[in-house]
Amino acid sequence: MIQLKVNHAAHSFDGDPEMPLLWYLRDILGLTGAKYGCGVGLCGACTVHQNGEAIRSCLTPVKAAAGSEIATIEGLGAQGLHPVQKAWMAHNVPQCGYCQAGQIMQAVALLKQKPRPTDQDIDHLMAGNICRCGTYQRIRGAIKAAAGEIA
């Protein structure tokens, strides 16, 4: 039996411990904010936080999340919109929007690591998140704006 917390709520799981966290969140818990994009950690659409750090949930077996605190996009704005979400809206970042939950979760983690990110920091820490619609320029702008808000 695997015990873990998702968005502060306690859960236990007795299914296949090798199941990636992504599918546990989506198919078992019904939390569909984290998205499937590639299944092999190449696109970042599945990004969630484990104990505050960005991870690729498609590569993380549920057993590796045992005992930890998982946060998804659904939990991020639970107490009102996070500054990164607000910046995303103010900059009209999304087009189709499918990758944006992952982008936002990655950006939130980035700003914890680099509260005043340079373009190089953003290139480095966001390069794992693909956006097929090509919203990168707005992502860059929104991250910088959110950095100003948070700092």
Place this chain on the structure above:
Amino acid sequence: MSRIWNLSRRGFLQGVVSTGAFVLGIRLVPEALWADAPGPADPLSSTAFHPNVFVGLEPDGTVVIVAARSEMGTGSRTSLPAIVADEMEADWRRVRVEQAIGDAKYGEQNTDGSHSVRSFFGAMRETGASARTMLVQAGAEQWNVPVSECEASLHTVIHRPSGRSAGYGSLAAAAAKLPVPAKESLKLKPRSAWRYIGKDASFYDLESICTGKPLYGMDAQVDGMVYASIEHPPVLGGKVASCDDTDALKLPGVRQTVTIDPFKPPHQFQPLGGVAVIADNTWAAFQGRQKLKINWDNGPNAVYESKAFRKEMEDTARKPCKVALNRGDVDAEFGKGGKVLESEYYVPHLAHASMEPPVALAHYRDGKVEAWAPTQDPQAVQETVGKVLGIPKENVICHVTLLGGGFGRKSKPDYVAEAAVLSKKVGRPVKVVWTREDDIKFGYYHSVAAMYLKAALGENGMPTAWLQRSVFPPIGSTFELNKTYGDGGELGMGWTDIPFAVANLRAENGPATAHVRIGWFRSVANIYHAFAVQSFADELAHAAGRDSVEYLLALIGPDRVIEKKALPADYDNMGGAYDDYPIDTARLRRVTEIAAEQAGWGKRKLQPGQGMGIAVHRSFLTYVATVVQVQMDDKGKVHIGRVDTAADLGLIVSPANVRNQFEGAAVFGASLALCSEITASGGVINQSNFQDYRLCRINEAPAEIHVHLVESDAPPAGAGEPGVPPFAPALCNAIFAATGRRIRELPLTRSNLV
């Protein structure tokens, strides 16, 4: 041409609005069918009544606008309702957008070709203006005052002399009983009074997206559903010779396997066939697939080898092909001798690779199917599912979710048909989830293309004769057996509509056989045609020893409107009436000048290893010029710096959204120029996921994209696609300027530049 009906209390929007609502419906009649217009006096008496737009007003004041077109990131779900709301004088905050199911009553629903705003702009305005006019009349009648003393303002009707006012909701019941005003009597709002058009109504789903709400096909859930993952035949048209599913069935969570019949050629939108693993969750279905032991009968398409096929296409393009456009006498001009330039260009297959792979949920019950799908074309879902299951299409209900990207892939509903077939077999709702590998290996690919161009150079290096041949397996091969030539639509995308002022010009098209599924892909044939034409123009400029922009403007020539009769009879102008949307070279010139000016062409000091390139292209009735600046690093790799795109798409409904589309188009263009390529060996696609089907990442994308929109009163044109075609040639022309190396094939990974 259009006509509006008062459909209140007629049950047309049952389930969408309440019975007390005031409802208008409008039917757009395509130009070709004007003879049949205006349609039946009583719409409900005719099965042919297909209104395209609906607006409803609830007694509580909520305005319900039905979005009959799909939202895949281009913003149509916001822009179209905003037009209605503006003319209606509705408060955008009180507008609810309802996504339509697939139904012929909405008219054509295929969201492709960048035409949602263009085709529906007028109809949306008329619908909104009719509703406003009727509400004002209802107010005037209630107060027993002349209509001329009343006006509508932000969800309220006001009687000016007395200052009395009534909210829209309170007038819904009265307005519902009024006749629709004659179209000629409608007073459309002047441009100065627009609240939302040309401003920026916020993206309807913005907050839902940023908070991770379940919006997409991938997120769809219903009680009792099971999950499916399908092992498709590795070669198009292949069949299952034998399948051992013993090990798959041993896995926990795996319920059963189902063999899906192969398609009957032509494949169209039918399922590919293969073996499906049905399981309790997506992961178990994926795992089960890996345990299947299948022997395949690959069939005739196993001959497909990309390298050999390229050579075959290039050989075809070097010989005379079928003439698609002929002006003057190219052969006589070439016969005179003199300086001649020849070049060949190549663009590979591309996969759409929308971030949400194909996915669909379907439930078959008692001869009927209910489906939830991210689809660009819910009526194609109805038709395909109906045909594959042998049930009437009316028995197929298709709910349209948001699309996690479409780019043309999701106009083809094979994946929805798979879900329906499987649901019928297993007796439960089935959600089919394609892996990324499935998406890359089993696409409806953008066509591979080879082009040959030849010009005779006269005075000042201007071409006196221009010959161009393009060869590509056509999209028609998806629908018809043995189709090897492009149709007027594909050739009208940057080939027969070439706008250059050259007296002797011939455009040809050669045959090529498709061995994979070929389909529409964002910007379609414009991608390879613009790459060849705009690269060649730059080659000619260099041969002439002239500046690229100055030479390009000379090629465009004097301002003029190209006559329709100068174009092939089957030139379709993307369905736009030619009188409204002629090829206007003044607009082409203007965007070229703006892009060059804004980029600092000829003024900006370039360092060694830097270069600027330009390309201009009209597609989807929109004029776009792009200047790309590059920096070569000490390893000889290219980095894309600043991009300036100037676009003239006529009147713009949502400028912020249009900017987003053109910024995205530059990145989409960068992906296909830099690193994306699909190839086949033995009929099997060699790429599988983002490690080998590469897309541009944030660190590879253009460093800055500046979009310059031309203010215009011309009718609205396309926004989603036209930004893509000029990007790759502008980039390659910039590389030439920086290095002296001419790139004639994509992607640049082939030239070791990435």
